[in-house]
Amino acid sequence: MYDLDEAIAALADRFVAGFPAAIPTQRTVGREAEYPVVKATGEAADVRRVLEDLRQRVGLEAHYDSGNPHLIVGLDGEAYSYALEVGVGTVEINSRPCRTLFAVERAMREALRLVVQGAARYGWRVLGYGIQPLSPPTLQIMAPKQRYQSLYRAMANEWLWYTVTASDQCHVAIGQPELVQMLNVGNMMAPVLIALCGNSPVYGGKLSPFCSAREGRMAQIHANEYRHGMPEHPYTSIADYVRTVAQSTYLIVRAGGEIIPSSRPFTEYLREHGPDYPAFLFHEHYIWNSARLRTAYGTLEIRPACQQPGNEQMAAMALAVGLMEAAPAIDGYIQNVLGERYWSILRTYHQQVTRVGLTAPQPAPDFLPTMVDFATQGLARRGHGEEVLLTPIENRLLRRQNPGQRARQVYDLDGMAGLLDYATIRPTTI
Numbered sequence: 001m002y003d004l005d006e007a008i009a010a011l012a013d014r015f016v017a018g019f020p021a022a023i024p025t026q027r028t029v030g031r032e033a034e035y036p037v038v039k040a041t042g043e044a045a046d047v048r049r050v051l052e053d054l055r056q057r058v059g060l061e062a063h064y065d066s067g068n069p070h071l072i073v074g075l076d077g078e079a080y081s082y083a084l085e086v087g088v089g090t091v092e093i094n095s096r097p098c099r100t101l102f103a104v105e106r107a108m109r110e111a112l113r114l115v116v117q118g119a120a121r122y123g124w125r126v127l128g129y130g131i132q133p134l135s136p137p138t139l140q141i142m143a144p145k146q147r148y149q150s151l152y153r154a155m156a157n158e159w160l161w162y163t164v165t166a167s168d169q170c171h172v173a174i175g176q177p178e179l180v181q182m183l184n185v186g187n188m189m190a191p192v193l194i195a196l197c198g199n200s201p202v203y204g205g206k207l208s209p210f211c212s213a214r215e216g217r218m219a220q221i222h223a224n225e226y227r228h229g230m231p232e233h234p235y236t237s238i239a240d241y242v243r244t245v246a247q248s249t250y251l252i253v254r255a256g257g258e259i260i261p262s263s264r265p266f267t268e269y270l271r272e273h274g275p276d277y278p279a280f281l282f283h284e285h286y287i288w289n290s291a292r293l294r295t296a297y298g299t300l301e302i303r304p305a306c307q308q309p310g311n312e313q314m315a316a317m318a319l320a321v322g323l324m325e326a327a328p329a330i331d332g333y334i335q336n337v338l339g340e341r342y343w344s345i346l347r348t349y350h351q352q353v354t355r356v357g358l359t360a361p362q363p364a365p366d367f368l369p370t371m372v373d374f375a376t377q378g379l380a381r382r383g384h385g386e387e388v389l390l391t392p393i394e395n396r397l398l399r400r401q402n403p404g405q406r407a408r409q410v411y412d413l414d415g416m417a418g419l420l421d422y423a424t425i426r427p428t429t430i
Contacts, residue, residue: 001271001272002270002271002272002273002274002275003301004267004270004271007270007271007274007275008239008242008243008270008275008277009239010274010275011047011242011270011275011277011280012237012238012239012241012242012417014175014275014277015238015242015277015293016179016238016297018295018298019174019175019176019179019293019295019298020173020174020175020176020298021175021176022175022176022177023174023175023178024173024174024175026099026382027172027173027174027324027325027382028097028099028173029097029098029099029100029101029104029170029171029172029173029317029321030094030095030096030097030098030104030170030171030297030299031093031094031095031104031108031168031169031170031171032092032093032094032167032168032169032170032171032301033092033093033094033108033112033168033169033307033313033319034085034090034091034092034093034165034166034167034168034307035090035091035092035093035112035115035127035128035307035425036089036090036107036126036127036129036131036132036164036307037050037089037090037115037119037124037125037126037127038089038124038125038127038132038133038134038135038420039123039124039125039240040123040124040125041134041235042090042130042133042134042135042205042416042419042420043089043134043135043252044087044088044090044134044135044141044164045088045089045122045124046088047084047085047088047089047090047091047119048071048072048084048088048143049118049122050091050115050122050124051072051082051084051091052072053118053121054075054082054114054115054118055072055075057118058077058114060075060076060077061075062074062075063075063076065144065145065146066145066146066257067145067146067147067149067257068144068145071084071143071144071145071160072084073143073145075277077110078096079095079096079103079106079107079110079111079213080093080094080095080096080107080108080110080111081093081094081096082094082111082115084143084145085143085162086142086143086148086159086163087137087141087142087143087160087162087163087164088141088142088163088276089132089135089141089163089164090132090163090164090165090166091115091126093108093112093115095107095108095111097171097173097297100378100382100384100386101314101317101318101321101384101386101389102384102386104314104317105313105314105389108312108313108314109430112126112313112425112430113427113430116425116426116427116430118429125420125423125424125425126311126424126425126426127166127307127420127424127425128139128199128307128308128309128313128422128423128424128428129166129199129200129306129307129309129407129423130165130166130167130198130199130201130212130213130214130306130307130404131164131165131166131198131200131202131213131214131306131336132163132164132166132203133202133203133205133416133419133420133423134204134205134416135164136161136164136203136204136205136264137157137161137162137163137164137205138160138163139152139160141163141164141257142160142163142175143163143250146161146257147257147259150257150258150259151251151259153252153259153261153391154259154260154261154367154394155261158221158222161218161221164203165214165218166214166305166306166307167304167305167306167307168197168305168306168307168308168316168317169213169301169302169303169305170301170302170305170316170317170320170321171294171297171299171300171301171302172299172300172302172320172321172324172325173297173298173299174293174298174299174300177229178327179181179228179293180235180236180237180238180241181327181328182211182291182300182324182327183235183241183291183292183293184235184331185292185301185324185327185330185331186235186291186302186324186327187230187231187234187289187290187291188222188230188234188330188331188334188342188343189290189291189302189320189323189324189330189371190229190230190290190291190347190350191230191346191349191350191352191353191354192207192319192323192368192371193290193302193304193305193316193319193320193323193417194211194212194215194304194305194350194353194354194357195314195353195357195358195368195402196315196319196358196368196372196393196396196397196402197228197304197305197306197316197319197402197403198210198211198212198215198305198306198354198357198402198403198404198405199212199306199307199308199309199358199402199403199404199407200212200213200214200215200300200306200351200402200404200407201213201315201405201407201408201411202407202408202411202416202419203217204250205416207264207408207411207412209355210307210354210355211353211354211355211357211402211404211405211408212304212353212354212357212358212404214306215228215229215304215306215354216354216355218288219354222248222249225247225248225249226248226289226291227286227287227288227290228288228290229289229290229291229304229347230281230289230343230346230347230350231244231289231302231344231352232244232321234343241293242274242280245266245283245284245287246265246266246267246280246283247265247266247267248265248266248283248287249261249263249264249265249266250264250265250266250269250279250283251260251282251283251286252279252282252283253279253282266280266283269283269324271282279425281295281390288303288305290302290304291303300324302320302324303405305319305320306403306404308392308403309403309422309429310425310426310429310430311429312392312403313430314389315389315390316370316394317324317389318386318387318389318390318393319372319375319390319393321375321378321379321382321386322374322375322376322377322378322379322386322387322390323371323374323375323378324378325375325378325379325381325382326374326375326377326378329374329377330374332382333370333374334346335356336362337364338364345363347364348363349362349363356405357401357402357404357405358396358397358400358401358402359400359405364374369397372390372393372394372397375390375393376390406422407419407422407423410422
């Protein structure tokens with residue numbers, strides 16, 4: 001048996017070493033944007049046909065599944081790439097790391113335009129929306145990737161929720177001295193991002209009790225382990241982060257790629273095997289908190305935003321980057337204004353905005369306008385004029401209505417047909 005404290009300390013040291021030693025003087029940024037693709041009826045389409053079309057028509061380099069050599073799982077362009085998501089009705093577009101948000105915007109516009117054109121060849125729609133609106137999470141729409149099949153065997157029906165969700169995720173480059181603060185502030189900002197960017201009230205063909213059903217439903221998976229949304233508490237160190245993450249039950253990869261579920265926490269694995277770093281990274285990859293550190297890229301990944309409407313594609317990305325550029329100031333403000341209970345107050349706010357969006361009572365007077373001001377200042381300090389990309393966010397504040405609240409209103413008036421028209425990304429809006 002190994003000493004648990006020593007194993008955790010060794011893992012923490014190696015984890016920290018995966019990030020640059022210094023705080024970046026100019027943070028690079030990147031975007032992971034997932035889009036539902038649906039048939040004219042609103043049912044999930046099969047984006048494998050679109051990826052094959054792009055491979056042939058645009059000449060992008062294709063990647064194939066290791067367990068299914070005829071299955072395209074990704075395409076590479078110069079400034080962007082595509083990935084087949086867990087559900088065959090969802091396509092993911094990834095930008096390369098960029099120096100400015102405008103560079104991200106240019107790359108993503110070009111990539112999205114090609115997908116919209118490819119889908120239109122089959123009479124399909126690409127949605128600026130955070131979940132499949134009509135098709136429920138089922139095995140029938142799960143992509144037949146070997147890894148996904150293993151995860152389904154390990155997690156059963158809970159894994160299937162990933163076949164329908166569509167998030168708009170942001171990566172921000174960070175350095176070792178700021179890891180803990182950036183991780184904590186990133187998670188504290190989850191309710192801010194959901195309040196302003198939630199966009200998934202209808203799924204399975206029905207109106208849900210959530211403004212962001214994507215966030216609300218996913219938070220119910222392994223809820224007692226805090227795998228989604230905000231963690232139970234802020235982290236005091238990376239060792240504290242490793243120890244906390246290791247309390248969750250784990251999945252282990254065996255030879256041949258088989259994924260084995262366990263009913264025990266990862267701490268038990270550490271006691272038996274010591275500081276197995278590859279096993280820890282695999283385990284940690286399946287903890288989906290609102291903000292998480294990514295050693296593969298040297299970034300903080302911000303996860304809670306739904307996919308945004310077609311004419312406001314950079315709204316969530318700009319807000320997330322601005323907030324993280326202002327992280328030290330936000331950290332001080334929140335702890336000063338909300339006091340010792342700041343984390344539990346924000347966790348409660350997280351639950352409220354997930355359900356009702358911008359109508360939720362704010363945890364302090366003018367809390368959201370203050371957060372948007374911080375984000376504006378953070379972007380302004382980057383020196384590229386990127387703060388103009390926050391205009392949709394400012395308009396949502398003024399209207400007290402986020403995209404999910406608007407989508408619910410449209411669905412109440414015009415049903416699924418109206419929702420599809422509202423959410424459809426058209427070439428003129430890209």
